[in-house]
Amino acid sequence: MRLGLLLLLACLELGEGGGNGEWSRKSCQPLTVRQRYQEEVCINTDILLSLRNTSQTTVTTCTAASKLRIASTMEGHMKEDILSKNQSPEAETCSPVVIDNVRLNGPALNINATESFLHQAMDIIMEDAVKKATDVREKVCEWRSPEQLKELLDLELKDEGESETEILQRCRDAIKYSVKTTHPRFFNQLYAGMEPYSMVASFITEALKPSLYTYEVAPVFTLMEQAVLKKMIEVIGWEEGGDGIFNSGGSLSNMYAVNLARYHHSPDIKELGLSATQRLVLFTSQECHYSISKAAAFLGIGTKNVYVVPSDKRGKMIPSALEELIKKAKTEGAAPFMVNATAGTTVLGAFDPIEEIADICEKYNLWLHVDACWGGAALMSKKHRHLLKGIHRANSVAWNPHKMLMACLQCCAFMVRDKTGLLQRCYSAQASYLFQQDKFYDVSYDTGDKSIQCSRKPDAFKFWLMWKALGAKEMEKRVDRALAMAKYLTQEIEKREGFRLLMEPEYTNVCFWYIPPSLRNLPDSPEFWKKLHEVAPVVKERMMKKGSMMVGYQPHGDKANFFRMIIISPQVSKRDMDFLLDEIHNLGKDL
Ligand SMILES: *Cc1c(COP(=O)(O)O)cnc(C)c1O
Ligand SMILES: *[C@@H]1O[C@H](CO)[C@@H](O)[C@H](O)[C@H]1NC(C)=O
Numbered sequence: 001m002r003l004g005l006l007l008l009l010a011c012l013e014l015g016e017g018g019g020n021g022e023w024s025r026k027s028c029q030p031l032t033v034r035q036r037y038q039e040e041v042c043i044n045t046d047i048l049l050s051l052r053n054t055s056q057t058t059v060t061t062c063t064a065a066s067k068l069r070i071a072s073t074m075e076g077h078m079k080e081d082i083l084s085k086n087q088s089p090e091a092e093t094c095s096p097v098v099i100d101n102v103r104l105n106g107p108a109l110n111i112n113a114t115e116s117f118l119h120q121a122m123d124i125i126m127e128d129a130v131k132k133a134t135d136v137r138e139k140v141c142e143w144r145s146p147e148q149l150k151e152l153l154d155l156e157l158k159d160e161g162e163s164e165t166e167i168l169q170r171c172r173d174a175i176k177y178s179v180k181t182t183h184p185r186f187f188n189q190l191y192a193g194m195e196p197y198s199m200v201a202s203f204i205t206e207a208l209k210p211s212l213y214t215y216e217v218a219p220v221f222t223l224m225e226q227a228v229l230k231k232m233i234e235v236i237g238w239e240e241g242g243d244g245i246f247n248s249g250g251s252l253s254n255m256y257a258v259n260l261a262r263y264h265h266s267p268d269i270k271e272l273g274l275s276a277t278q279r280l281v282l283f284t285s286q287e288c289h290y291s292i293s294k295a296a297a298f299l300g301i302g303t304k305n306v307y308v309v310p311s312d313k314r315g316k317m318i319p320s321a322l323e324e325l326i327k328k329a330k331t332e333g334a335a336p337f338m339v340n341a342t343a344g345t346t347v348l349g350a351f352d353p354i355e356e357i358a359d360i361c362e363k364y365n366l367w368l369h370v371d372a373c374w375g376g377a378a379l380m381s382k383k384h385r386h387l388l389k390g391i392h393r394a395n396s397v398a399w400n401p402h403k404m405l406m407a408c409l410q411c412c413a414f415m416v417r418d419k420t421g422l423l424q425r426c427y428s429a430q431a432s433y434l435f436q437q438d439k440f441y442d443v444s445y446d447t448g449d450k451s452i453q454c455s456r457k458p459d460a461f462k463f464w465l466m467w468k469a470l471g472a473k474e475m476e477k478r479v480d481r482a483l484a485m486a487k488y489l490t491q492e493i494e495k496r497e498g499f500r501l502l503m504e505p506e507y508t509n510v511c512f513w514y515i516p517p518s519l520r521n522l523p524d525s526p527e528f529w530k531k532l533h534e535v536a537p538v539v540k541e542r543m544m545k546k547g548s549m550m551v552g553y554q555p556h557g558d559k560a561n562f563f564r565m566i567i568i569s570p571q572v573s574k575r576d577m578d579f580l581l582d583e584i585h586n587l588g589k590d591l
């Protein structure tokens with residue numbers, strides 16, 4: 001009887017998904033008899049359960065209740081027969097437990113098959129998403145219209161799953177029709193290039209799936225986040241230290257800043273809401289990234305309470321104009337609470353004069369936030385950090401290592417100079433199921449309550465690993481190289497016929513017009529600008545359909561459409577700069 005039971009159990013395990021052989025073998029021997037039974041008996045759970053007495057092979061239909069009864073009898077035998085023989089505790093699960101027709105013993109996922117799938121997928125990732133994607137001879141993009149792409153991707157989700165082969169093909173297709181932002185000729189965004197260390201960190205965190213709220217569930221990444229923030233805070237120059245948190249985006253960091261500044265101004269808002277205060281006004285420059293108006297709308301400040309400070313023609317906030325607006329708000333009876341300065345604007349790459357703005361903030365007791373999402377990287381360079389002179393006087397800073405420093409998306413730090421736990425007080429909700437105060441370790445390491453998110457990716461790890469690998473020195477070299485490359489491109493643009501700079505760049509945003517031969521002899525008239533305005537969109541369309549490169553264009557204020565070239569990656573060389581200008585000319589010379 002006991003032997004029969006064992007046979008049956010062994011066979012049960014084998015019957016499941018056909019693939020958990022290893023586990024079964026360990027706990028439900030003997031193998032040879034099991035093999036004998038596998039075909040005849042292991043067909044489905046109902047049959048198996050009716051075969052409790054192996055000498056009698058009649059198949060009966062079991063009711064749920066009898067299944068349970070049988071199962072529990074078997075469990076009893078298991079304890080005697082198997083556990084007592086010093087088997088692993090897993091063996092206990094060998095007794096078939098079936099509830100609502102679902103067999104609950106053993107894993108329902110074959111980890112060996114999963115592993116093999118991952119290996120194959122990894123090969124595809126290496127080949128197509130890494131090697132091919134960064135190969136300059138390959139296309140940057142495979143442009144398809146949404147209709148064509150819908151057709152190609154067969155997007156509909158169905159009841160039945162597909163084979164592994166089909167799924168791997170879907171992976172290849174997803175890569176094929178995606179834009180290769182790591183390609184040396186992708187200049188379209190404020191991020192670019194392949195950074196292997198942060199990429200590996202991403203893979204690791206995807207595999208481990210940690211969530212950064214408590215030390216208990218993410219011990220390693222909690223400490224790494226702290227280490228990275230400490231270092232970034234040092235680079236900013238807050239000698240007393242500070243506090244911070246990584247967010248899923250610079251836009252979110254900016255929202256944190258607005259909300260934190262408001263909380264600092266009127267702490268009652270947290271409990272009483274907006275009625276606890278008078279009309280609040282914040283100040284930002286004309287060049288402002290759209291995330292500020294989103295923040296104002298989202299936080300109940302109101303977009304009309306964002307006072308836009310004029311910038312000079314280089315895109316820098318004019319401090320005297322800021323002071324005028326602060327006075328104006330005060331005479332209106334409103335309460336100014338914060339100034340947003342930008343270090344590296346999105347389009348022109350302009351740096352606001354932080355030192356002068358900080359003077360005004362001190363005078364009027366306003367929170368100074370510096371949006372250094374894009375320009376923060378210049379802090380890594382002794383040669384260029386002067387661009388952010390005065391940043392140590394800011395109350396908060398947003399800085400995205402995923403932009404100029406090339407960490408994988410997303411990697412965005414929000415940092416505050418405050419060391420009194422302001423961030424914690426502003427955001428904490430003290431969820432008792434997560435942040436128990438009576439845990440067995442130092443709960444100050446449970447940093448998640450500073451965040452408005454609950455689950456949060458350990459983005460800091462990406463920056464930590466690359467910093468370990470490259471050191472601050474290599475990052476400094478890269479920043480210096482990118483700025484030198486921008487200088488080279490600027491000189492080429494000045495030399496070449498048909499190209500015209502908007503202005504001498506401060507950072508690696510190189511903004512310029514391409515003037516096709518047909519427009520070169522026209523005078524600087526509205527007619528000329530109207531025609532020029534139409535050039536960049538057509539060149540862009542052509543480059544994307546060809547797949548040769550990607551570079552952005554936009555109008556700005558009263559300026560007609562121009563190209564905004566962005567230089568980031570050390571993969572990029574002088575040859576790519578020359579290519580950019582040659583290619584724009586080739587694509588647009590007939591216009
Ligand atoms: C990119 C950028 C942002 C937004 O950052 P995301 O991570 O894209 O949300 C905000 N401000 C400036 C100046 C930026 O360049
Ligand atoms: C699962 O993988 C391990 C190690 O690769 C191997 O020893 C074992 O035989 C495999 N089991 C099955 C059922 O394929």
Ligand SMILES: *[C@@H]1O[C@H](CO)[C@@H](O)[C@H](O)[C@H]1NC(C)=O
Pocket residue numbers: 053054055056
């Ligand atoms: C098992 O089967 C044998 C042979 O048919 C029978 O004698 C015995 O009573 C059965 N035992 C149980 C528990 O059903």
Ligand SMILES: *[C@@H]1O[C@H](CO)[C@@H](O)[C@H](O)[C@H]1NC(C)=O
Pocket residue numbers: 254255257258284285287288289290291292293295340341342345346369371
């Ligand atoms: C500050 O200005 C920058 C760029 O001008 C913008 O990206 C950001 O959204 C603004 N943030 C806040 C908090 O105003």
